[in-house]
Amino acid sequence: MPSALQRMSAMTPEDKDFYTDLGLRIAQARKAQNITQQQMATLLGISQQTVAHYEVGRLRISVATLRQLAEVLNFSVDELVYGMATKEKGRRGPDSRLQQQIEKVRLLPRTKQQFVMDMLDTVIQQTAT
Numbered sequence: 001m002p003s004a005l006q007r008m009s010a011m012t013p014e015d016k017d018f019y020t021d022l023g024l025r026i027a028q029a030r031k032a033q034n035i036t037q038q039q040m041a042t043l044l045g046i047s048q049q050t051v052a053h054y055e056v057g058r059l060r061i062s063v064a065t066l067r068q069l070a071e072v073l074n075f076s077v078d079e080l081v082y083g084m085a086t087k088e089k090g091r092r093g094p095d096s097r098l099q100q101q102i103e104k105v106r107l108l109p110r111t112k113q114q115f116v117m118d119m120l121d122t123v124i125q126q127t128a129t
Contacts, residue, residue, distance in 0.1 A: 033109060
């Protein structure tokens with residue numbers, strides 16, 4: 001059976017970049033929700049070492065596992081794969097400042113997300129009156 005390093009070397013440079021970026025997004029989302037690699041591994045029914053390999057892009061992630069990861073992290077598969085909330089089709093250029101802030105809030109732990117949402121609700125209610 002080939003080692004993780006051998007599997008990584010068999011990837012094209014584009015594949016390596018893709019899986020490295022995907023792994024980074026998974027690690028950031030996991031950490032933002034205060035989930036350890038061991039907890040994630042237990043939830044997915046895989047080893048902690050496999051989670052670590054996913055997070056650094058050494059292993060390709062199966063579609064079934066990607067779907068499970070998305071569910072555990074409360075992300076859509078698109079958000080994990082593309083690194084953002086689904087954008088309008090055909091829209092080009094960088095995200096607006098608001099979209100960038102929403103993405104940052106998305107990576108916060110849930111309690112902090114709730115705090116931000118409560119603040120926004122308050123501001124919206126005040127401007128509506």
